Amino acid sequence: MAGLFGAAGSSSTGNTIGDLKNDVAVSNPPEDTISDLTFSPTADILAVSSWDKKVRIYQIAGNGASEGKHIYEHDAPVLSVDFSKDGNKLVSAGADKQAKVCDLQTLQTAQVAAHDNTVKAARFFELPNSNGPMLVTGSWDKTIKYWDLRSQTPVGTVTCQERVYSMDVRNSLLVVGTADRYINVINLQEPLKFYKTLQSPLKWQTRVVSCFTDASGFAIGSIEGRCAIQYVEDKDSSSNFSFKCHRDPPSGNVTQVYSVNDISFHPQHGTFSTAGSDGTFHFWDKDAKHRLKGYPTVGGSITATTFNSSGTIFAYAIGYDWSKGYMANNPNYPNKVMLHPIQGDECKPRPSVKKR
Template sequence: MSFGAAAAGTSQGDTKGDVELTAPPEDSISDLAFSTEGDYLAVASWDQKVRIYEISQQSGKSEGKAFFQHEGPVLSCSWSKDGKYVVGGGADKVARLIDLGANTSSSTIVAQHDQPIRSVKMFQTNGNNMLVTGSWDKTVKYWDLRQQTPIGSITCQERVYTMDMRNELLVIGTADRYINIVDLNNPMTFQKTLQSPLKFQTRTLACFADASGFAIGSIEGRCAIQYKDDTNSTLNFSFKCHRQNATPDTSKVFAVNAISFHPIHGTFSTAGSDGTFHFWDKDAKHRLKGFSDVGGPITATAFNRTGTIFAYAVSYDWSKGYAYHNPNNPNKIMLHPVVGEECKPRPGGTQRKK
């Protein structure tokens, strides 16, 4: 699918109005997560901290409100549905939780694995806060935060590299390009397992806003759109992105590091090692906006609950290994005001089957 080529005539996006987050982390940023209950942003970082910031809708100004410490790089963070708790998971093989109403930076260990925890997601069941953790030990575990032991576990084919959840849909991406789909009504079994339609390593994935499917990003500058139900399989496709023409016959290929879906419009963003981000309409197979290189790899992205702010982290993404890490690399989080038609679906696009 020549998604990118079809979008060649789209207008360029503008980042001049973007606002830099105050007092960002001191090392590479691994994850961003907005609260669904207010304009608060959680940030996970390689400096072993999870930080929580309050963001002003009017000015974009930010203020640090809380943080908690891990004993290794933090790879993922997530909010509870009620906005009262933030959890982080990382290389110290544990997930830690902070109670934002407790007025303290101390955290509680709420989950543990045999290897680093790559992804954490919080959800609610019958009003109770629950946690799901995915690890390089090849397991996904479910935790009731009122208990110290997991209430269930499911073994994957390989190490968990990425994971996302929306409503009852949980999607797990592992090494060797396996994609596991779980219905949280039956959380201890895989509803479906498939190999990624992309030929190279899975880097990230994100569930559609309506939970009818998910998008996959890989290290080879390509993205795939996948519906969970076979009845919509004809709507599955993949497209090239985050590539630069090196010569008339060759392209430089960059990893797709982050995908985020707009909470209102259902459109989505991709961001990559090339330092660019783009907004897309999957139903119309159209790129809505493309943004120029922001000065460094983009490692994480997130929309706020109303879709009016798009946060993106600019920091070293380790795609070239330790040898290319430079202390002078940019390390910042930018807040982009979503204005006008930037994320609105294209009129007359092909709509998903009901």
């Protein structure tokens, strides 16, 4: 089923081309490449982590205007940020081998987790009958650890096959993508064992895993301009598929392919975005197996994306992603966070065609 949607850019006709003219830049962006973006579930508050070792928190107004509300530092590049479900806490983690939690009420920050190597991802989750938010961290030390915020020691550790590259949580679903293309699926009701382990259906290194809005499955993005859709429970052979994206149209017998750097699911519609090294983002409907919109290049690689809780704003970060090595980096490379207002039916699923 590869190539189902067609290579992005190759079949753009009619209204499948989206518009960037209303996109607004966030004021006072980080000074180095942005690694992660997350919106609060309860307000239009955007947290941004960066290679400049800082976490920035912005208030976003209805007209797209942004105001910096708080900033705090790590001892090394910060690679991951996530809000708790109630919007009161923000976790950040990175190359200083730790995770910190910032209390949004008091703006106090405390270290809450530690690993033996870089912490690549940190996510809040809540279990039934638990006394509050729990934390899971995934590291290049090949472990994921669970943390109760009231304790300095992990409440559980799971060893993975390889370094953790990407991790996402939705409800009781935890998906962990590691080096060597392993994908581990964990049911957080039984957090210390793998519910399922698979090799990525994509042939090259996993860049991102992202859970469906309804937690029935997840998407995988890789460095070779491909995305895979995987259901936790295999319904039938056609439900799992992969498709090409973030590729230039073939020139002669050469096709330029780009890394899929991030995948974000729309909170209401369950449609999703892909964004890549080619500086484009696209909205897709996995159920109709259809591309909804593709957008022109934004002038630099897109390193991270997220939707706000109402699905009315799509935030994306532009910055150098090292896909072309250090020689391609230069001081004039753009470094910014953009806010794209979701217009009309940009992210709405296609009307389904019922089979008789």
